[in-house]
Amino acid sequence: MLVGVLRERANGECRVAATPESVKKLLALGVQVGVETGAGEGARYSDRAYTQAGARVVGASEVFDSDVLLSVRRPDGEQVAAMRPGALLVGFMEPHAGGLDTLAQAGLSALSLELIPRISRAQGMDALSSQANIAGYRAVLEASFHYRRFLPLMMTAAGTAKPSRVVVLGVGVAGLQAIATARRLGAQVEAFDVRPETREQVLSLGAKFIDIDLGESGAGEGGYARELTPEAQRRQQELLGERLQVADIIITTALIPGRLAPVLVPEAVVAGMRAGSVIVDLAAASGGNCPLTEVDRVVEKHGVTLVGFTDYPSRVATDASAFYARNVVNLLALVLRQDAAGTTLVLDTEDEIIAAALAVHAGAVRFAQQT
Structure with a gap:
């Protein structure tokens, strides 16, 4: 399973969804990690640092073909259209602003970090609070x-x-x-x-x-x-x-x-x-x-x-990225399951955290049903 880390395109956005430290933790979950070239530059994380941590630094097309894609901000329409149907997108999806139907039409699932419930069990995933x-x-x-x-x-x-x-x-x-x-x-x-x-x-x-x-x-x-x-x-x-x-x-x-x-x-x-x-x-x-x-x-x-x-x-992009990346790793640990056959993605909607944060699932918008 490939987890891809997107380079942020939004003007002025210097954060990145994974750091060299978090890459090591992602690898421990049994996945491969591909980081888009230059993704960490704004936060002062070099491509070389990601490579030394065990990730592969790749072009945008290979990142878009990942099973799980990590971002800080919601990707634009052009990026979404390039993603593989069935993939999971994780980041701040800005659900209250609308536009989730674009993700649904692309056949994606999306975990929106703004929707993580404020419960004790979810504190380590609460990126809204960390930021x-x-x-x-x-x-x-x-x-x-x-x-x-x-x-x-x-x-x-x-x-x-x-x-x-x-x-x-x-x-x-x-x-x-x-x-x-x-x-x-x-x-x-x-x-x-x-x-x-x-x-x-x-x-x-x-x-x-x-x-x-x-x-x-x-x-x-x-x-x-x-x-x-x-x-x-x-x-x-x-x-x-x-x-x-x-x-x-x-x-x-x-x-x-x-x-x-x-x-x-x-x-x-x-x-x-x-x-x-x-x-x-x-x-x-x-x-x-x-x-x-x-x-x-x-x-x-x-x-x-x-x-x-x-x-x-x-x-404060360097530390903000580090905090955010840890939140993301903790969330992925909840949906990635390892067994003898390898690592699989399980979006258990019976889990209260997943049920709250899963704004889009398999091409259908769920957020409107939760408001």
């Missing part, structure tokens, strides 16, 4: 780059600079890492989430939790937030506004799967912030937590810098 963790870290670095003051308290003979005030909105994986990173850099940090149970996590990191009575809980299924009622959204914006206007840096991470990101920082709040403040909107790709955010751009509105990048994990 969100990196995004939260990088977002703070991006904010510090655009903010033209110190983050920590600085006491020198030339004077004293007060610590910056950072507010993190959304206390998921990315938010928690943003809190931890901002604290390590010496900032004063506050955080807010519509799920009351996140309060203890915020306090455990040495930050303050912004307590707001919304009249309802925003806790949804699977550890995610749910969409608030219009009344609760209005109340949230009103009560948060004053706290946000005195922040030096705001990092927003609030997302609701399959929906536009909730507006947490309206234009009126931005207009009331101090000139030179920074907003890093991690929800930019889903409409943004601030309506002034522009996707993949840095803009200034009302004297405030808004950062709308959507590729934070790719900006």
Whole structure:
């Protein structure tokens, strides 16, 4: 059985779905590994390193003929058309964006890593969380780059600079890492989430939790937030506004799967912030937590810098690829079975992880049946 590793074609995507370290683990599962020429260059993994790990570095046509294909982003239509019918594609398939019918028409099956359930047994396969963790870290670095003051308290003979005030909105994986990173850099940090149970996590990191009575809980299924009622959204914006206007840096991470990101920082709040403040909107790709955010751009509105990048994990491509590749290996260990006759691919839809992540199976779209 051949497992092929695709070179990413998306603009600015530097990650790769397998590293030399993960290749060794894939070989231990009883498969052969073919890595497309140059697949690891953006993440600083050379073709030679893959060869030394036991993989074969091959052209695109041989990769497309693999039994299992590994990618980070969903391949484009031209790539999909070149794949062998019956093959399994593993990666971020962006199921909420539609377009899965293209994979089905090509006769493929697809495991979408966004759909891995948040259960204890699946933690090692949860690529969405591993990449969100990196995004939260990088977002703070991006904010510090655009903010033209110190983050920590600085006491020198030339004077004293007060610590910056950072507010993190959304206390998921990315938010928690943003809190931890901002604290390590010496900032004063506050955080807010519509799920009351996140309060203890915020306090455990040495930050303050912004307590707001919304009249309802925003806790949804699977550890995610749910969409608030219009009344609760209005109340949230009103009560948060004053706290946000005195922040030096705001990092927003609030997302609701399959929906536009909730507006947490309206234009009126931005207009009331101090000139030179920074907003890093991690929800930019889903409409943004601030309506002034522009996707993949840095803009200034009302004297405030808004950062709308959507590729934070790719900006830390070497480690992001290593984390992602381990997630993929752990998932493949669940579907690859070894016996005396060799290695076979078994997509057991009775398994809760496979049942949730199998967005397309044998030419049929399954994701719509799960929403």
